[in-house]
Amino acid sequence: MLQVRVKPGVEKKIKSGFPWVYRKEIASYSRTPKKGETVVVRDFAGRFLGYGYINPEVNITIRLLSFDKEKKPTPELIKERIYRAYQYRKSLNINSNAYRLIHSEGDFLPGLIVDVYDRWIAIEFTTYGMEEFKETVTETLKELLKPKGIYEKVNDFSKKVEGLRGEEQLLYGEVPDEIVISEYNLKFYVNIPEGQKTGMFLDQRYARYFLKNLIKGGERVLDVFCHSGGFAISAKKAGAKEVIGVDISDLALELAKKNEKLNGLSGINWVQANAFDFLKKQHKLGERYDVVIIDPPSFAKNKAAVANALRGYKELLVRGLHITKPGGILAIFSCSFHITEEHLLEVLKDACFDTRKVVRVRAKTYQDLDHPWILQIPNTLYLKGIWVEVLT
Ligand SMILES: C[S@@+](CC[C@H](N)C(=O)[O-])C[C@H]1O[C@@H](n2cnc3c(N)ncnc32)[C@H](O)[C@@H]1O
Numbered sequence: 001m002l003q004v005r006v007k008p009g010v011e012k013k014i015k016s017g018f019p020w021v022y023r024k025e026i027a028s029y030s031r032t033p034k035k036g037e038t039v040v041v042r043d044f045a046g047r048f049l050g051y052g053y054i055n056p057e058v059n060i061t062i063r064l065l066s067f068d069k070e071k072k073p074t075p076e077l078i079k080e081r082i083y084r085a086y087q088y089r090k091s092l093n094i095n096s097n098a099y100r101l102i103h104s105e106g107d108f109l110p111g112l113i114v115d116v117y118d119r120w121i122a123i124e125f126t127t128y129g130m131e132e133f134k135e136t137v138t139e140t141l142k143e144l145l146k147p148k149g150i151y152e153k154v155n156d157f158s159k160k161v162e163g164l165r166g167e168e169q170l171l172y173g174e175v176p177d178e179i180v181i182s183e184y185n186l187k188f189y190v191n192i193p194e195g196q197k198t199g200m201f202l203d204q205r206y207a208r209y210f211l212k213n214l215i216k217g218g219e220r221v222l223d224v225f226c227h228s229g230g231f232a233i234s235a236k237k238a239g240a241k242e243v244i245g246v247d248i249s250d251l252a253l254e255l256a257k258k259n260e261k262l263n264g265l266s267g268i269n270w271v272q273a274n275a276f277d278f279l280k281k282q283h284k285l286g287e288r289y290d291v292v293i294i295d296p297p298s299f300a301k302n303k304a305a306v307a308n309a310l311r312g313y314k315e316l317l318v319r320g321l322h323i324t325k326p327g328g329i330l331a332i333f334s335c336s337f338h339i340t341e342e343h344l345l346e347v348l349k350d351a352c353f354d355t356r357k358v359v360r361v362r363a364k365t366y367q368d369l370d371h372p373w374i375l376q377i378p379n380t381l382y383l384k385g386i387w388v389e390v391l392t
Pocket of ligand 1 (some may be wrong): 196200201204225226227228229230231246247248249252273274275276295296297298335
């Protein structure tokens with residue numbers, strides 16, 4: 001196996017459990033590295049630190065799979081990790097037949113996302129090194145879950161950065177365009193091949209449930225960036241009187257409308273619009289809501305994009321604060337690791353200053369537990385939500 005030595009000092013973070021080695025941290029290779037091959041990582045003095053895989057073309061050059069000399073980066077290790085991830089999900093007793101089975105570094109399987117939708121599975125490889133284990137992953141999932149179909153999704157960002165070979169394709173069996181999944185007392189259609197991400201934003205499951213418990217009956221609710229209508233439908237089902245869902249995607253709204261019906265509901269106003277324009281208009285018109293949910297896509301895929309993203313958040317929050325009734329609830333989310341909880345709180349404070357509003361923090365929510373957050377791997381926590389009550 002290729003031997004890689006890291007520069008002095010880098011061993012500290014690896015020993016603490018952080019599984020990435022950046023290109024600038026590498027001191028030497030035993031020979032020229034090949035994209036995707038497995039490696040042994042050693043400290044500057046040559047002592048063992050871990051096993052991983054390498055992509056010399058990217059900034060995060062090595063991702064570690066094991067810190068244990070006895071656990072080599074073999075297909076057996078991948079299989080063992082998948083089984084372990086499954087045991088953890090079983091222990092959670094999630095109130096849904098749709099869940100994230102593998103959360104990349106959160107399950108010590110960097111570069112692998114696996115979402116289960118009832119009897120169907122969506123897989124996403126986000127690194128070249130993990131793609132090398134595609135057959136092992138597929139075969140293990142077949143053995144473990146006996147699915148009816150497995151579909152590979154490819155995200156354009158990873159494909160470009162990592163130079164992935166995969167195409168969106170059926171890997172096994174059949175996958176229908178419409179799978180019905182249940183979540184608490186709700187049902188949703190999921191379209192794996194055509195949908196965003198792997199088909200549904202499973203990570204917001206707990207937040208959708210949290211919203212349900214906030215609704216007492218009769219509220220006016222606005223779900224901005226609603227996608228397939230999760231928050232809007234949760235609110236309506238719980239007794240909200242007037243609900244509006246806004247998204248830019250026609251396909252998402254089509255799904256949202258179907259989901260409304262599927263849940264025996266009617267009357268939600270689905271609006272196809274750019275959220276920024278929509279909120280601006282609502283503000284100008286003097287509209288007011290009891291609950292405003294703002295769940296935008298990732299505005300910052302890397303550090304360089306943070307400043308711009310924060311400007312976007314500021315605008316959303318200023319508008320959001322203006323249109324939330326006194327005593328009403330405003331929720332804001334970031335699904336980008338780079339926009340942290342601290343960023344959200346800071347920009348919220350700024351927006352409160354500009355709008356002369358005072359808010360009481362009512363809750364913070366995070367990705368649901370089937371998207372595990374490893375304390376030593378900060379990147380595994382990506383979804384944060386702040387719920388505030390607008391007091392003035
Ligand atoms: C993170 S998802 C929202 C997930 C949703 N809250 C749920 O629980 O399923 C972000 C959504 O924003 C939509 N979107 C992206 N840019 C937009 C824009 N400028 N205006 C309105 N919607 C937008 C996407 O189509 C996507 O459905």
